[in-house]
Amino acid sequence: MKKEKYEPVEGQKFARKCDITGEGMDAGWVIENPFTRDNGKYVEHIKYEKDALMIAKEMGFESIKDAFENEEDEDAIYNGGSTAIMYWTDYTGQGDDLYIIKNGILVEI
Numbered sequence: 089m090k091k092e093k094y095e096p097v098e099g100q101k102f103a104r105k106c107d108i109t110g111e112g113m114d115a116g117w118v119i120e121n122p123f124t125r126d127n128g129k130y131v132e133h134i135k136y137e138k139d140a141l142m143i144a145k146e147m148g149f150e151s152i153k154d155a156f157e158n159e160e161d162e163d164a165i166y167n168g169g170s171t172a173i174m175y176w177t178d179y180t181g182q183g184d185d186l187y188i189i190k191n192g193i194l195v196e197i
Contacts (some may be wrong), residue, residue: 096189103179105187105194106135108143112187112194115178116140123147134174144174 094111102112113133117140122132125146134140137152144155155174187194 096192096194098189098192100189101185101197102187102194103182103185104133106139107131107133108139109135110194111135112189114180116176117143117152117174118177119143119147120173120175140174147174149174 094109096112100112102114104113104116105111106113106116107130113135116136117134119132119134122130123143123146124130125143131143134143140152144150144152147155149155152174186197188197189195
């Protein structure tokens with residue numbers, strides 16, 4: 089399978105911005121309790137599966153599925169604990185576009 093190259097289209101709108109690639113996204117993985125990487129960068133939205141797996145492993149999980157199924161301590165999730173849940177979502181058609189491509193650059197609307 090050949091990977092498609094991301095090519096921004098002028099005026100294209102997106103619901104979210106990938107915290108790994110900086111690309112616009114309308115679907116992808118979300119970390120319920122946003123994760124701060126060792127380099128200090130904050131991660132909440134992830135566009136590509138390979139990047140979601142990388143972050144799941146950084147969070148101490150073996151797979152994305154393990155991160156998704158880790159619901160043992162829901163109180164910790166909402167109180168800033170170390171338990172984080174990663175899940176897939178699709179924002180298409182929700183009408184909450186927050187970003188647009190202007191002059192070839194993704195900017196907040």
